[in-house]
Amino acid sequence: MRILVQKFGGTSVATKESRNFVYKKIEDAVNSGCPLIVVVSAMGRTGDPYATDTLLNLLKNEYPSVSKRELDVIFSCGENISGTLITSNLQKRGYKSIYLTGAQAGIITDDNYTDAKIIRIENENIISLLEDGYIVVVGGGQGISERGDTTSLGRGGSDTTACALGVSVTAEEIDIFTDVEGIMTADPRMVEDAVLLDEISYKDCCNLANKGAKVIHPRAVEVAMTNPEIKLYVRSTFSEHPGTLICADKEEFKDILNLTGIAGIGSINYTSGTEDIEACEISMVGSNFLNYTEFAEEMRNKLTEEKINVYRLSVHDRYITFVINSMQYSDAVKLMHCYIVKHLNQLIDCSI
Numbered sequence: 625m626r627i628l629v630q631k632f633g634g635t636s637v638a639t640k641e642s643r644n645f646v647y648k649k650i651e652d653a654v655n656s657g658c659p660l661i662v663v664v665s666a667m668g669r670t671g672d673p674y675a676t677d678t679l680l681n682l683l684k685n686e687y688p689s690v691s692k693r694e695l696d697v698i699f700s701c702g703e704n705i706s707g708t709l710i711t712s713n714l715q716k717r718g719y720k721s722i723y724l725t726g727a728q729a730g731i732i733t734d735d736n737y738t739d740a741k742i743i744r745i746e747n748e749n750i751i752s753l754l755e756d757g758y759i760v761v762v763g764g765g766q767g768i769s770e771r772g773d774t775t776s777l778g779r780g781g782s783d784t785t786a787c788a789l790g791v792s793v794t795a796e797e798i799d800i801f802t803d804v805e806g807i808m809t810a811d812p813r814m815v816e817d818a819v820l821l822d823e824i825s826y827k828d829c830c831n832l833a834n835k836g837a838k839v840i841h842p843r844a845v846e847v848a849m850t851n852p853e854i855k856l857y858v859r860s861t862f863s864e865h866p867g868t869l870i871c872a873d874k875e876e877f878k879d880i881l882n883l884t885g886i887a888g889i890g891s892i893n894y895t896s897g898t899e900d901i902e903a904c905e906i907s908m909v910g911s912n913f914l915n916y917t918e919f920a921e922e923m924r925n926k927l928t929e930e931k932i933n934v935y936r937l938s939v940h941d942r943y944i945t946f947v948i949n950s951m952q953y954s955d956a957v958k959l960m961h962c963y964i965v966k967h968l969n970q971l972i973d974c975s976i
Contacts, residue, residue, distance in 0.1 A: 625754065627795040628653050631663040631764065631786035634675065635803040636861040637706045638668035645861045647713065649801060650759065654719065658796065659754040663764045663786040664710055666702025676702045692737035696766075699738070699776040700725070703763035711761045721759040724750070726766035726775075731785065733767040733775045740767060740775035742784070742847075745792040754793075762789065780841030787847040790854055797855040798848065799867075800840055805860040806868030807832070807839050809885040809968070810961045814954060817961070819968055820865075821885070825873045826852070828884040828909050831943050835907035836887040845870060873911070881919060883910040883967040886960055890953055896935060902950040903935060906957060907943045908964065914941045923960060932956050 630653060632646050653660050670677040679698050683690050707723045714721035730746035753760050764782025767775050777784050783800055790798040804812075805820055807829065812818040824832075826849045833842040840858055848856045852872045859867030886908050894903035913920065920939045927934055927946065932955060936947040948956050 625793075626658045627661065627754065627790075627793050628656070628658045629661045629663065629786050629790040629793075629795045629798040631782055631798070631800050632665065632710075632861060633782065633800075633802045634665045634668050636801055637664055637666075637710065638672060642861070643710065643713070646710065646801075647717065649799075649861060650714065650719075651717075654759065659757075660759050661750065661754070661786075661789055661793070661795070662710065662759060662761045663782055663789065664703060664706045664761060665764050665782040667706045667709075674702055674705045693773060696737045696740075696776045697774050700763060700766040700774050703766060703782070707761050707763045711759075714759055714761070719759055720757050721761060722753060723761045723763075724753075725763050726785065727768035729760075729762045729789070731767035731788070733769055733777070735769040735771065735773060735775065737773075738776055739778040740769070742767060742777070742788050743770075745788060747789075747792045750789070751793065777843075780844065783841040783844035784847060787844040787856070790856075791847060791851045794851065795854055797857065800844075800856070800858045801861040802839065802858065803860065803862065804839065804858075805863055805865040806858050807837075807870075807885070809964045810887075810957065811837070814957055815886075815961050817965055819965060821868050822866075823869045823871055823874075824884055825911075826870055827873065827942055828911070829870050831907070831909045832885050832887045835905070835909065835943065835945070836889045837885070840870075877911060879912065879915075881910065881912050881916040883908060883964050885909050886957060886964055888953065888957055891950055892947070894935060894947055901935065903947050904950045904953040905945055905947050906953070906960060907945045908960060909943045911942055913939055913944050920944045923963065927956060927959065930955070930959060932959070 666676040668675040711721045711723040732743045733740035764785040765777045808818040810818040830842040830845050856870040857867045888906040894901050932952045938945045
């Protein structure tokens, strides 16, 4: 079977209006003739009535020391609400559809509550339902332990669910739908010249996520890497843009410096001597930095010329990281991003 997997995030399922875009993406996939698995997150964000944080706070406000086991039970409720709502509306539209919790989908995890890892997926039920013509909707970020307890995969767990299911059924394509059109060279809220990437390697995508970017969870990418034949995309629920393909490293980049993007953490703990400094961390992600260490020194010198104090520079093969004063975070990001864009053959003014 040419199975497709679609995952929709919280902003995609948050309102009746946004869910109409979700149904359109689902209908397009069904019309392609492929069996379909749909993974959904909880509805909305903090403050929305059925968002995960809202439900967690309901419990924590009553008992701040609530056990992680009970937290996982209420953690799963948000996805169950959005999943049954999406499924019911698909049925209303005439589609043969069924909702499965993570447990019903056969997602078996360890018992590390609030941050469980998938041990295996027993996919016989899903395969049978797909063969019977069902659109299978699955609650993201949840599973069941060997002892039968509800578990959650932690923040970003719906991405991991989608990729794990896709690998399990050898899907043709996994689409991570969100509220942005794909993965960009920097956070567009901070850098107006951020460029949408047509492609990015698995390793660069993981590094961007680990260094502060929040488009897709790195654990999900690591799972997808186990079967690179499956196409993994990050796309927008709200547009027809093709999005960003996450794939294996390109052979033509194996020996050259390849810049991909920039990510940062706006506040970190940093001590210089005996002094605690308000610092931030900015990473330029790509490949082969160890063979081009002069580039890192060039960046340090450029930052110094612009009166940006570099407390620490660390060079790794797939990224270089600068620790600087938090007050200079925005200026440094914009300056360093210029080099990313120039590398992608985009000519912009690099003045701060």
